[in-house]
Amino acid sequence: MNVGPPKRKATLRPWAVISVHGTRGLAVTTVDGLVLRTRALQVHQGLAGLTGHAVYVGGRLTECRRIGGDARAWQASVWNDKAVSMTHTPTGLVVRSLRGTLEGDTDPADSLELFRGWLEDRGVGLGSVSAMARNLWRRTLPTEVEIDTDPELSRPALFGGRQAIRGARTYQHQVLLDLEAAYPFEMANRPYALTWRKVSGSRSLDPDAAGMVAASVHVPTGLAYGLLPERFPGDDQLVAYRRATTVRGVWSWGEVAAAVSCGAELVRIHANYAPATEADLFGPWWRNVADGRALPRGAGRLVKAVTSALWGVFAVRGESHVMRWDTAAGNSEPLITAGPNRPNPYVRTCHLATETTARVRSRLLADVLANPALPPPVHVDTDGVILRKGADVTAVCGTGPGTWRLKRAMPTLEVKAAQVYRFVCDDRLCGHRDPLAAAVAYQAAPVWHYSVAGVPASMARDVFRRTSRPGGYTVELPEWPAADLTTDDLVSPNP
Amino acid sequence: MAKRTGWRDLSQATRDRYTRAAERGTLTGSPTSSNRARSTAYNYWRSGGDLRAARGHAPRPSVPTPVAAAAAASAEGRGGNLEAATLRVWRETAAPGWIPPSRAFLADDAAAALAQLPNPRGWGNVHFTPQDDGRWRMVVERKNGGYDVQTILPDQAAAKAVMAVLSGIGPGDDWDGWDDYGDWWDSHDFDVADTDTVS
Numbered sequence: 001m002n003v004g005p006p007k008r009k010a011t012l013r014p015w016a017v018i019s020v021h022g023t024r025g026l027a028v029t030t031v032d033g034l035v036l037r038t039r040a041l042q043v044h045q046g047l048a049g050l051t052g053h054a055v056y057v058g059g060r061l062t063e064c065r066r067i068g069g070d071a072r073a074w075q076a077s078v079w080n081d082k083a084v085s086m087t088h089t090p091t092g093l094v095v096r097s098l099r100g101t102l103e104g105d106t107d108p109a110d111s112l113e114l115f116r117g118w119l120e121d122r123g124v125g126l127g128s129v130s131a132m133a134r135n136l137w138r139r140t141l142p143t144e145v146e147i148d149t150d151p152e153l154s155r156p157a158l159f160g161g162r163q164a165i166r167g168a169r170t171y172q173h174q175v176l177l178d179l180e181a182a183y184p185f186e187m188a189n190r191p192y193a194l195t196w197r198k199v200s201g202s203r204s205l206d207p208d209a210a211g212m213v214a215a216s217v218h219v220p221t222g223l224a225y226g227l228l229p230e231r232f233p234g235d236d237q238l239v240a241y242r243r244a245t246t247v248r249g250v251w252s253w254g255e256v257a258a259a260v261s262c263g264a265e266l267v268r269i270h271a272n273y274a275p276a277t278e279a280d281l282f283g284p285w286w287r288n289v290a291d292g293r294a295l296p297r298g299a300g301r302l303v304k305a306v307t308s309a310l311w312g313v314f315a316v317r318g319e320s321h322v323m324r325w326d327t328a329a330g331n332s333e334p335l336i337t338a339g340p341n342r343p344n345p346y347v348r349t350c351h352l353a354t355e356t357t358a359r360v361r362s363r364l365l366a367d368v369l370a371n372p373a374l375p376p377p378v379h380v381d382t383d384g385v386i387l388r389k390g391a392d393v394t395a396v397c398g399t400g401p402g403t404w405r406l407k408r409a410m411p412t413l414e415v416k417a418a419q420v421y422r423f424v425c426d427d428r429l430c431g432h433r434d435p436l437a438a439a440v441a442y443q444a445a446p447v448w449h450y451s452v453a454g455v456p457a458s459m460a461r462d463v464f465r466r467t468s469r470p471g472g473y474t475v476e477l478p479e480w481p482a483a484d485l486t487t488d489d490l491v492s493p494n495p
Numbered sequence: 496m497a498k499r500t501g502w503r504d505l506s507q508a509t510r511d512r513y514t515r516a517a518e519r520g521t522l523t524g525s526p527t528s529s530n531r532a533r534s535t536a537y538n539y540w541r542s543g544g545d546l547r548a549a550r551g552h553a554p555r556p557s558v559p560t561p562v563a564a565a566a567a568a569s570a571e572g573r574g575g576n577l578e579a580a581t582l583r584v585w586r587e588t589a590a591p592g593w594i595p596p597s598r599a600f601l602a603d604d605a606a607a608a609l610a611q612l613p614n615p616r617g618w619g620n621v622h623f624t625p626q627d628d629g630r631w632r633m634v635v636e637r638k639n640g641g642y643d644v645q646t647i648l649p650d651q652a653a654a655k656a657v658m659a660v661l662s663g664i665g666p667g668d669d670w671d672g673w674d675d676y677g678d679w680w681d682s683h684d685f686d687v688a689d690t691d692t693v694s
Binding site for chain 1: 569570572573574575576578579597598599600601602603604605649650652655656666667
């Protein structure tokens, strides 16, 4: 596909945040303040009056169906089993989610207005998170480029972030390290392939070039963690990092080079692809948006969400569906039907997501997992690791994007599964306003912080409690010998 | 390219010379068996092809032989470290100014394939034909009535990039290489086989 700067000037729209008021009323927050409407006619007029606004929802997107008291007036666009927008069919109003970025914000209206100004300074109008991500990037492209690689090759190599645990239990005296702005930094760090050319198997796997290789790699014994991801046979949602065996798959050059530098042996190259045309696609974009992450409160979180969403645009797949409700109350099971058959324009750019995620995994592997100076982490999640306090992390830590930073201490950590844990922080005032009460309360009952990936903070505690110990999954092993795997090796990208 | 007639009017020595050149590959660019050499020579001669190499006066290649060989190997999926380095160094140090310099726009092997053509100041109409193996043949008619010249571009992306340049929408307005294309698009066309003429 050809990608270039947008040909049209951005449509700059004011914003509005709507939510359910009472059981069926409408609460609308705009730059002018909050307006509440309760009667059905008022609600309808309120929704109709928002035409021309970028409308977002405060809370869960599908809760919009309660506005106006007739869920049949609403329909949701669903992509990969997730509602991405809601449409009020009588008025045509489309409502989108801000992915929880303004949750807990003391002044969400101010944050949103700040974000709008920042966005418009860059020539982009408000829209869905992924549309804003895409447009911010396209505005920084100097000219049109053709990006075209075979998804048959790049899709199998798309593994996402790495998640793993050492064991589902309670740990004491841990610290959390994370790689600051991992994805955008790695995207801006090196050029990407725009097209590939098949090359000889003798061609070196240059870690700085965005090539792809189908290979067999022997991973040695004695490692705390495996080196290369593999898709589990028969279930492409499961990813394994096996050790003491020869693994076969498709990976980026950088990831295989990192594995080889950590002790793996390249047994055989089955097919090798080098960049034919390449470009620094994201360097100007990152320089244009990096400062926005420092905006205060929710505005900074919005910029972070928008910048972090960009690589995912290239990984999109699946089909769209439409969700409707057949009762006015909307309490029944929703009806899901096939959505409009829209071809995915980004299908031949999947390698951009493949390469991006591989770069972050390679940093994680080389900097931490295979670093003999550091103890094996007890929890690994994409761009963050939890390891024993007291480990000398000064050699890997730095300041600024693309460096590891010591994010917080965790005197007590309880891990149930990869991406499902809770911890007590070392701030004795945490959760209490009175220091004396805090000290007493901390001794008696520590304040737990819950972390469950993909789940809003308000629901994390319940999900944590419902997750049984130990973590991991019971799976059939149709091909690989069971001895090769432990539950710690095998994780799902989306538990 | 004007077709020739009167093969039998040529002397026996001349016909034999072209036949031997066809067998060696100096006539068409690729060798053929002795059984087919005579028919190959006849067909090539009749089509109006370039006979200079068969006569022992091959035009000097516009890119060094190692670069052309590296480009061919790369286009066939056989490129290794040496080929990649050869093409990269040639592109950075010795490529003609009318070759788009950006790797985002044109791959190194495609640039080397394109550079095997003469300067675009002498180009007439241009014809693109996709090959069965995914590569694209690019044939350039000459303004001054000389022999047509051709090159093989490694893939569709390269062909599209060259077509973009011929349409005047190439690698940026500030590129000096535009001077060599002059106002080509005002007086010439390019076409893609089996499609309507695009100007």
